[in-house]
Amino acid sequence: MTKAQHPQVVTANHLLDGDVIYLTEALDWTRQITEAAVAHDPRRAAALLDEAQSRPHEAVGPYLTPVALDARGRPGPLHFRELYRTTGPTFLTDEAQNVPV
Amino acid sequence: MYQYDAFDAAFVRNRVAQFRDQVERRINGALTEDAFKPLRLMNGLYLQLHAYMLRVAIPYGTLNGAQMRQLAMIADRWDRGYGHFTTRQNIQFNWPKLRDVPDMLDALADVEMHAIQTSGNCIRNVTTDQFAGAAADEIADPRPTAELIRQWSTDHPEFTWLPRKFKIAITGSPRDRAVTRAHDIGLRMLRDDAGEVGFEVLVGGGLGRTPMLGKVVRAFLPRADLLPYLEAILQTYNLLGRRDNKYKARIKILVHETGIDRLRAMIEAAFDENRRTFAPVDPGLLDRLDAAFAPPDFEAPAEVPPLVSPALRSFIDTNVHPHRLAHYASVTVSLKPVGGAPGDATSDQMRLLADLAEDFGHDELRVSHEQNIILPHVPRRHLPALFARLREGGLATANVGLVSDIIACPGMDYCALATARSIPVAQRIARTFADIDRQHDIGALKIKISGCINACGHHHVGHIGILGLEKAGVESYQITLGGDGTETAAIGERAGPGFSYDEIVPAVERLIGAYLDLRHGRGESFLQTYRRLGAAPFKAALYPDAPAERRAHAG
Numbered sequence: 001m002t003k004a005q006h007p008q009v010v011t012a013n014h015l016l017d018g019d020v021i022y023l024t025e026a027l028d029w030t031r032q033i034t035e036a037a038v039a040h041d042p043r044r045a046a047a048l049l050d051e052a053q054s055r056p057h058e059a060v061g062p063y064l065t066p067v068a069l070d071a072r073g074r075p076g077p078l079h080f081r082e083l084y085r086t087t088g089p090t091f092l093t094d095e096a097q098n099v100p101v
Numbered sequence: 102m103y104q105y106d107a108f109d110a111a112f113v114r115n116r117v118a119q120f121r122d123q124v125e126r127r128i129n130g131a132l133t134e135d136a137f138k139p140l141r142l143m144n145g146l147y148l149q150l151h152a153y154m155l156r157v158a159i160p161y162g163t164l165n166g167a168q169m170r171q172l173a174m175i176a177d178r179w180d181r182g183y184g185h186f187t188t189r190q191n192i193q194f195n196w197p198k199l200r201d202v203p204d205m206l207d208a209l210a211d212v213e214m215h216a217i218q219t220s221g222n223c224i225r226n227v228t229t230d231q232f233a234g235a236a237a238d239e240i241a242d243p244r245p246t247a248e249l250i251r252q253w254s255t256d257h258p259e260f261t262w263l264p265r266k267f268k269i270a271i272t273g274s275p276r277d278r279a280v281t282r283a284h285d286i287g288l289r290m291l292r293d294d295a296g297e298v299g300f301e302v303l304v305g306g307g308l309g310r311t312p313m314l315g316k317v318v319r320a321f322l323p324r325a326d327l328l329p330y331l332e333a334i335l336q337t338y339n340l341l342g343r344r345d346n347k348y349k350a351r352i353k354i355l356v357h358e359t360g361i362d363r364l365r366a367m368i369e370a371a372f373d374e375n376r377r378t379f380a381p382v383d384p385g386l387l388d389r390l391d392a393a394f395a396p397p398d399f400e401a402p403a404e405v406p407p408l409v410s411p412a413l414r415s416f417i418d419t420n421v422h423p424h425r426l427a428h429y430a431s432v433t434v435s436l437k438p439v440g441g442a443p444g445d446a447t448s449d450q451m452r453l454l455a456d457l458a459e460d461f462g463h464d465e466l467r468v469s470h471e472q473n474i475i476l477p478h479v480p481r482r483h484l485p486a487l488f489a490r491l492r493e494g495g496l497a498t499a500n501v502g503l504v505s506d507i508i509a510c511p512g513m514d515y516c517a518l519a520t521a522r523s524i525p526v527a528q529r530i531a532r533t534f535a536d537i538d539r540q541h542d543i544g545a546l547k548i549k550i551s552g553c554i555n556a557c558g559h560h561h562v563g564h565i566g567i568l569g570l571e572k573a574g575v576e577s578y579q580i581t582l583g584g585d586g587t588e589t590a591a592i593g594e595r596a597g598p599g600f601s602y603d604e605i606v607p608a609v610e611r612l613i614g615a616y617l618d619l620r621h622g623r624g625e626s627f628l629q630t631y632r633r634l635g636a637a638p639f640k641a642a643l644y645p646d647a648p649a650e651r652r653a654h655a656g
Contacts, residue, residue, distance in 0.1 A: 016128070017198045018152035057130045060148055080576060081150075081513060084522070088151055089514035091442060091525045 006066035008045045009036035009075050010052045012059035020085045023052050033086050034074040102165055103248050103393040105213045113210045120144045121203035145216025146202055149517050155194045156219040161229045161247040162190030162468040166455035169466055171212040173451035179205050186444040188508060188559055190228050190468040191219055195515055222263045224254035228270045230278045231469035235431045235477035237423040240290045241298055243273035245390035253328050260335050264342035265350040282306045282314045282590040283562055285352045299323045305356030308556035312592045313353040316361045329379040333371035397463035397478055402428040405481045413488050416499040430481050434474045435498040439535045442524045443509040444472030453494040461487045471508055503540040505531035508559055512552025519552035521569025521576035526550055529606045543613055545626045562586035564628045566593045578605040582639055583631045594636055596643050608643055615642035
């Protein structure tokens with residue numbers, strides 16, 4: 001798997017609250033990866049990243065990450081790290097909630 | 102406990118004011134992230150996977166009820182109602198907002214706390230034995246010395262931008278509960294032939310990518326010479342430590358590449374120079390520090406009620422440590438309930454701990470590097486009442502030192518550096534061995550889990566160490582065996598190929614099953630059995646399908 005073979009989205013952390021955010025087609029930020037702008041070629045990906053990097057007082061550490069598209073063309077995480085960034089701490093939902101602490 | 106003087110109070114308040122201004126300038130655009138990042142890190146503020154994280158210093162792991170209660174308030178007001186106690190005896194809040202952090206720091210300053218020296222390439226907060234000042238096996242309380250080092254190192258102009266972070270641990274007991282051999286400098290208190298208290302000085306220990314145990318650089322250092330000697334070590338490291346490669350920048354690499362004998366000669370030369378020029382520590386300061394950590398006003402021996410409850414007896418068996426006074430005990434409150442995240446405490450639990458410290462424990466609390474909370478001074482007559490209140494609060498888990506008392510770093514559930522998750526692995530192991538009778542049958546066993554090579558979970562010194570990595574796009578867990586963080590320290594040996602997330606807990610079960618089959622009765626611990634037999638039978642249990650010859654070479 002290489003990044004070049006997959007479409008990409010731009011993600012970062014929000015400056016004020018640290019939330020995981022994604023750049024949209026409207027060049028706004030969303031907290032839903034499914035609403036992220038999808039770059040299907042390297043040139044578009046670079047343009048989106050340039051846009052994100054030009055707004056350092058909204059987003060911290062923007063980068064491109066490869067995504068998989070669902071049947072409706074909406075992006076979703078490919079790598080498990082990106083998956084966990086979309087879910088929050090996994091043990092709060094996966095494991096611990098069903099167990100009396 | 103040490104109490105701030107006017108200098109300390111002003112210093113901490115000024116630092117908060119500085120940081121408030123820095124945050125404001127970051128938000129209004131005057132500071133770039135590149136400029137802001139080192140400033141926020143110097144104030145304990147990280148940006149993690151999902152949010153900012155504020156790491157608050159608990160110097161040498163000591164705090165009182167009011168401070169714990171304030172941590173609970175901060176968790177409720179500015180975070181999500183819980184905190185995470187760390188292997189550096191600190192606490193982390195996982196969800197602060199950037200604008201709120203200066204207010205959080207002011208709230209900390211209200212109770213003489215801060216977040217300084219919890220990050221950055223400086224001398225970090227000094228860690229020590231969680232039973233300091235209470236342990237029956239102690240030569241002397243190491244905390245006055247730890248505080249002396251804190252005062253010397255805070256904002257030290259020469260050592261604020263070291264090649265890498267620098268960690269010092271100190272123990273006052275020959276039983277090393279502070280993992281001194283895995284620190285950049287380890288200080289082990291001892292007495293010379295004349296009875297004078299001093300330190301054996303170890304240098305160049307550390308875990309992470311290149312795990313090494315510290316080497317003795319000074320067999321005995323009088324306490325009065327401590328600061329000029331530490332300064333000599335830091336000067337030598339600051340000059341020679343590698344800044345070209347962050348993975349080779351820790352002092353352990355300098356020790357390894359230079360050789361301890363050559364490095365010792367350089368340090369001794371610098372020490373000779375320092376002794377001539379170093380302003381001697383004001384003896385009055387040492388006296389004040391000793392007085393600040395004077396024992397509490399212990400009560401007289403009193404009748405202890407009979408321990409009729411089996412649950413209480415079980416709790417005392419595992420969670421109570423001998424105190425220097427026979428009618429007292431040090432009580433470890435486990436933050437490792439089955440299903441919980443190791444080291445996490447809710448704000449309600451923090452308030453309960455504060456109440457219990459005030460009601461039963463001379464208003465003292467400790468954080469251990471094993472991510473538990475200790476009431477160091479509890480009269481034994483109070484143990485039944487204390488246990489009952491802990492039970493009501495869900496804090497009476499009787500598993501200290503057992504298989505479910507697992508160290509786990511935050512891993513990829515929080516940490517931006519992590520390569521795999523740690524907490525869910527710890528939870529699944531704890532759940533697998535939830536039966537307390539089974540845990541007691543297995544006996545003393547330290548499992549330590551890190552979610553990346555940086556080894557915050559101390560996996561190298563776990564009897565069973567687990568290191569989470571990424572392999573081919575999925576989480577993969579390597580096992581190390583035979584590690585030990587105590588006075589008989591050892592770096593664990595890698596057992597062989599890694600296991601998937603779904604395979605790692607069954608692999609640990611096989612290891613423990615092999616130990617139960619191999620041990621010479623319940624008196625022989627996992628580590629003792631491993632040391633008697635070596636890795637081979639444990640590797641056979643881990644990799645039952647591998648040919649014996651390949652198993653022998655695995656790892």
